[in-house]
Amino acid sequence: MLRRPVERTDDNGAGQRNEALIRAVALGHDWRRKMERGIYPSIRALADAKGFSDSYAWKIIRLAYLAPDIIEAILDGRQPAHLILHKVNAAQLSGDWRSQRRALGFSEKS
Template sequence: MTRGAPVPNTVTLHVPFRIVKRGGRKEMQLPEGAAQPRRTDNTLVKALARAFRWKRMLESGEYATIAELAEREGIAPSYMTRVLRLTLLAPDIVEAILDGKQGPELTLARVLEPCPAAWNEQLQRLQVDTDA
């Protein structure tokens, strides 16, 4: 606009995005290459917190077995075992999750799947960009 030009009453802005379902809720997904805002996934953060808490309880001797702790927590031992595996994630992955830089493709269901023990293989498999 130039000086003295009238200001338009309406401005239309087109932002390409799509709505995707994630964890039972709808979320806006921006196109590839667009600047993604950091968004902490509270479900992932809560699962990490539980995993490290349960690990500490087992290591301290407060509970002798996963079955005993699972009974106290009121959950299935098999689920507890899967969540406890989160303590074996590469520190870069844990940091990315806590900082909200993990990307929309990294969901709780995905990190609960069996994962390689080697941290560099985890980073590749889970597609976590540590430079973001």
């Protein structure tokens, strides 16, 4: 069984890789691919197979739909200092990348 990414909240600086957030983004991409391939026909089937709640599985999968520049910043450790997995999961995110940037504290792209 996979374990939930555990995140330290005492790191305060941008420029530091948040390994829990990175693992969650990677997991979201993996789970999305498995659903697209039909390995799991639903969120519930995936959640049951992985031992998580439906809501947790959905929160992880939606990380795969973040704007590419947000994902790149997370992988490079350039995310805003306040951005931790809990805050990403709590944010009201749409499919609109501009709205995602605003909600997560990234600067606007032109």
